[in-house]
Amino acid sequence: MALFPEIWQNVSKTVRFVWKVIADTIYAVFHDSGVITIFFVAGLIYPVLYGFLCWENTVKEVPIIAVDLSGSKESMEFLRKVDASPDVKIEYRCTSMIEAEQLMKAQKAHGIIYFPRDYADRIKGLRGQAHVSLYCDMTTFLYMKNLLLPANMVMLEEMHQIQLKRMNALGLGDELAYEFTQGAPYEETKLYNPIDGYASFLIPPVLVLIILQTLFLGICMLRGTFYEEKRTIYQANAHHFSHAILVTIGMALAFFIIYSGLSAIDLILFPRIFKNLPHIGDPMNILLFIVPLLLSTIFFSLFVSGFMHNRETGMVILLPTSLLFLFIAGVSWPQPCIPKAWRILSYFFPSTWGLHGYLHLNSMGASMLQIKKEFDALWILTGFYFVLTVVQQYLTFRKARKH
Amino acid sequence: MTKTRNKLGVWKDIVNVAKRETNIMFSRPLYLIATVVVMLLCCFFFATLLQKGVPERMPVGVVDLDFTTTSRNVVHQLNSMQMVEVKGHYHSYAEARDALQRGEIYGFLVIPRHFYNQLGGLKRPKLSVYTNNTYTVAANMAYKQLLMMCNLVSGALQLQVFTAAGLTEPQAMALIQPIVVETHQIANPKANYAIYLIGTILPGILGLIILSTTIFSIGIEMKNQTSREWLETANGSMSVALTGKIFPYSVLYIILGICCNTLMYKVLDFPVAGSFFAMSMSLLIYVCTMQAIAVLIIGLLPSVRTALSIGALYGMLAFSMSGFTYPAMAMLPAFRSLTWLFPLTHYYHVYVNEALLDGPVQNTILPIIYMLLALILPLFIIKRLHYAAVNLNYPTN
Numbered sequence: 001m002a003l004f005p006e007i008w009q010n011v012s013k014t015v016r017f018v019w020k021v022i023a024d025t026i027y028a029v030f031h032d033s034g035v036i037t038i039f040f041v042a043g044l045i046y047p048v049l050y051g052f053l054c055w056e057n058t059v060k061e062v063p064i065i066a067v068d069l070s071g072s073k074e075s076m077e078f079l080r081k082v083d084a085s086p087d088v089k090i091e092y093r094c095t096s097m098i099e100a101e102q103l104m105k106a107q108k109a110h111g112i113i114y115f116p117r118d119y120a121d122r123i124k125g126l127r128g129q130a131h132v133s134l135y136c137d138m139t140t141f142l143y144m145k146n147l148l149l150p151a152n153m154v155m156l157e158e159m160h161q162i163q164l165k166r167m168n169a170l171g172l173g174d175e176l177a178y179e180f181t182q183g184a185p186y187e188e189t190k191l192y193n194p195i196d197g198y199a200s201f202l203i204p205p206v207l208v209l210i211i212l213q214t215l216f217l218g219i220c221m222l223r224g225t226f227y228e229e230k231r232t233i234y235q236a237n238a239h240h241f242s243h244a245i246l247v248t249i250g251m252a253l254a255f256f257i258i259y260s261g262l263s264a265i266d267l268i269l270f271p272r273i274f275k276n277l278p279h280i281g282d283p284m285n286i287l288l289f290i291v292p293l294l295l296s297t298i299f300f301s302l303f304v305s306g307f308m309h310n311r312e313t314g315m316v317i318l319l320p321t322s323l324l325f326l327f328i329a330g331v332s333w334p335q336p337c338i339p340k341a342w343r344i345l346s347y348f349f350p351s352t353w354g355l356h357g358y359l360h361l362n363s364m365g366a367s368m369l370q371i372k373k374e375f376d377a378l379w380i381l382t383g384f385y386f387v388l389t390v391v392q393q394y395l396t397f398r399k400a401r402k403h
Numbered sequence: 404m405t406k407t408r409n410k411l412g413v414w415k416d417i418v419n420v421a422k423r424e425t426n427i428m429f430s431r432p433l434y435l436i437a438t439v440v441v442m443l444l445c446c447f448f449f450a451t452l453l454q455k456g457v458p459e460r461m462p463v464g465v466v467d468l469d470f471t472t473t474s475r476n477v478v479h480q481l482n483s484m485q486m487v488e489v490k491g492h493y494h495s496y497a498e499a500r501d502a503l504q505r506g507e508i509y510g511f512l513v514i515p516r517h518f519y520n521q522l523g524g525l526k527r528p529k530l531s532v533y534t535n536n537t538y539t540v541a542a543n544m545a546y547k548q549l550l551m552m553c554n555l556v557s558g559a560l561q562l563q564v565f566t567a568a569g570l571t572e573p574q575a576m577a578l579i580q581p582i583v584v585e586t587h588q589i590a591n592p593k594a595n596y597a598i599y600l601i602g603t604i605l606p607g608i609l610g611l612i613i614l615s616t617t618i619f620s621i622g623i624e625m626k627n628q629t630s631r632e633w634l635e636t637a638n639g640s641m642s643v644a645l646t647g648k649i650f651p652y653s654v655l656y657i658i659l660g661i662c663c664n665t666l667m668y669k670v671l672d673f674p675v676a677g678s679f680f681a682m683s684m685s686l687l688i689y690v691c692t693m694q695a696i697a698v699l700i701i702g703l704l705p706s707v708r709t710a711l712s713i714g715a716l717y718g719m720l721a722f723s724m725s726g727f728t729y730p731a732m733a734m735l736p737a738f739r740s741l742t743w744l745f746p747l748t749h750y751y752h753v754y755v756n757e758a759l760l761d762g763p764v765q766n767t768i769l770p771i772i773y774m775l776l777a778l779i780l781p782l783f784i785i786k787r788l789h790y791a792a793v794n795l796n797y798p799t800n
Binding site: 032033034035037038041042046049050052053054055056058059060062104105106107123128129130131132133134135136137138139140141142143144145148151152155158159162163166167170185186187188189190191192193194196198200201202204206217221278310311312313315316317319320322323324327328331332333334336337338339342356359360363364365366367370371373 | 433436437441445448449451452453454455458459460461462500501503504505506509527529530531532533534535536537538539540541542543544546550553557573576577578579580581582583584585586587588589590591592594596599600604607608611612615616619622623706707708709711712713715716718719720722723724726727728729730732733734735737738755756759760761762763766
């Protein structure tokens with residue numbers, strides 16, 4: 001060290017300066033009730049709230065109406081089996097469709113199962129096809145699945161019995177008849193979310209979004225305040241480009257320190273506490289993924305917040321972006337169906353890559369190799385927004401000095 | 404005489420405050436950007452994002468272990484379905500699962516080895532369908548198509564066998580499928596995702612905008628220490644000051660709301676089963692209710708920084724609490740009663756009843772009454788706000 005006193009002096013000066021920026025930023029965060037609310041109240045309470053909200057994961061015992069004009073042993077058997085499923089509950093029995101329709105419109109029930117007069121006759125008649133009609137309330141998509149699934153299961157069960165009877169009547173033995181009824185059977189496996197739980201589908205992306213959006217809005221609020229209150233301590237050496245780099249790094253590190261803990265809680269610990277949430281990923285991998293996820297979001301936020309000249313601007317204008325980021329990422333509405341222009345735009349948001357990467361890791365147990373695309377993209381965005389932030393920071397400093 | 408003059412005076416004061424507020428609105432671009440620009444952008448975004456309403460060409464994969472003309476025919480037929488596109492051909496289950504985990508496909512079909520031979524020999528070869536239900540909407544769409552394909556294959560084979568045995572086609576069908584389940588979708592016949600989503604999400608966004616801009620417009624008076632001047636314009640009456648302040652925004656929000664409704668029901672042609680008038684009225688009341696709640700929040704916390712944060716937390720919660728994505732029926736009972744605290748819940752109930760179902764009148768009127776009840780909320784904080792406006796003693800951070 002004695003050989004290069006000047007360099008050592010510079011290094012120590014640099015480190016001390018960055019440390020000062022980090023300390024100042026953290027101090028500012030903890031002395032701002034608005035930012036504390038956004039960072040900690042939202043960052044910690046929201047996940048718990050959502051966890052409880054979707055505790056049940058699926059809808060059970062959806063009330064439905066039975067309209068049984070056939071009134072036969074066969075239709076009653078069918079209804080009994082449908083009623084036995086946990087998905088629906090036959091709440092009303094009507095004698096006409098008009099009556100049933102009124103009940104459905106009044107939202108007393110969310111589905112109708114209808115047997116025409118000739119249902120039993122057609123089954124007994126050994127020939128024709130018997131019809132069952134389902135009327136599903138589509139005001140929420142979940143209702144339909146609840147009615148379709150048990151109705152189809154019962155239908156298949158009943159059908160096989162009828163088929164066997166009919167084959168027997170045609171003179172086929174049981175064994176042969178059985179083979180005929182199953183032309184090419186199939187098996188189905190719903191991977192990663194076998195019961196199609198709504199919580200398992202919605203909560204993991206919401207967790208990521210909570211982390212990213214609180215960070216985004218909080219940074220915008222804080223930087224707006226800095227600008228408004230003309231905190232000039234960082235502008236001493238504004239003619240140096242390296243100065244802008246150091247300030248940017250310092251601020252980013254401060255947010256990174258605060259958020260690495262929060263993200264670990266929300267993204268790793270939380271799904272393990274609320275057991276109905278998927279958590280088959282390797283915690284180390286998720287931890288590794290959080291690094292570029294946070295850094296890219298921090299630099300993205302620092303860049304956007306550079307345009308905020310007032311404390312409130314960010315909150316007032318950018319609040320709805322939470323919904324845009326969620327939908328443009330293509331999690332609920334599938335990504336391939338998103339119009340091309342929006343898809344290209346979405347590649348510039350860390351949330352797009354973050355949401356998919358986290359889902360793949362946490363819900364689908366993907367390896368780091370399998371999320372290489374998302375991981376790399378986040379690092380590229382980190383670099384991209386870092387450069388933009390530094391340039392913008394430099395220009396701001398220079399402008400401030402001129403005044 | 405004096406009484407009438409007083410009454411007129413109050414109106415005059417309200418007009419004066421409203422005029423002052425309109426000037427403020429145009430003094431900074433922030434107000435119009437946060438309301439008009441943001442709302443129009445959101446409308447444009449969601450309208451173009453969900454243009455098609457129903458997913459198309461979902462990427463799926465095929466693991467063809469048989470590789471005969473029959474199996475290739477199955478793949479070809481699958482690819483010709485409108486909803487799916489065979490994006491990947493894999494040599495093994497492991498390879499397909501890898502693609503699934505990378506997010507390249509939403510599901511895949513495995514055609515077993517000797518499929519063709521077993522099919523011919525009635526040995527019941529088994530097709531396997533796998534879907535990635537992490538992405539529920541996409542997976543269910545892919546699942547339906549893959550299953551339909553399996554049924555087609557099975558049915559075609561059975562039909563072939565039975566007709567070869569001398570049965571007519573109706574006779575054969577009676578054997579293959581003795582019971583037919585017909586599904587009818589009520590209220591959204593095409594299962595259009597846009598109708599299901601946009602009808603509530605746009606009013607929800609309008610609600611967010613109302614919350615943040617209303618809180619901001621009142622809080623900024625305290626922050627900039629102009630609240631005394633504001634109160635003086637209103638002749639010292641807080642209720643007049645609030646009414647005058649909020650009125651220009653009410654007009655603006657209602658215009659935005661009408662634009663939303665026109666976009667949804669006239670341009671995008673969403674169905675309105677019931678009355679368009681009732682929809683417009685409920686939107687109007689929803690706007691006023693959201694304003695009342697915003698006033699309550701800033702009244703309780705007269706510091707713009709905290710109030711904005713709290714308002715944002717409350718506003719964002721409305722999207723999941725209103726029950727339009729996750730039905731209230733499936734929430735824990737304690738949460739089910741909390742949903743009532745969000746005007747979007749009541750608006751959603753009106754939307755379901757009027758736009759989708761055309762249900763009984765009371766299902767429209769009751770939610771509207773609940774929303775109207777919230778209008779008395781500002782009364783509780785008028786004194787508090789008056790005190791804060793005069794003393795300027797709000798916390799600064």
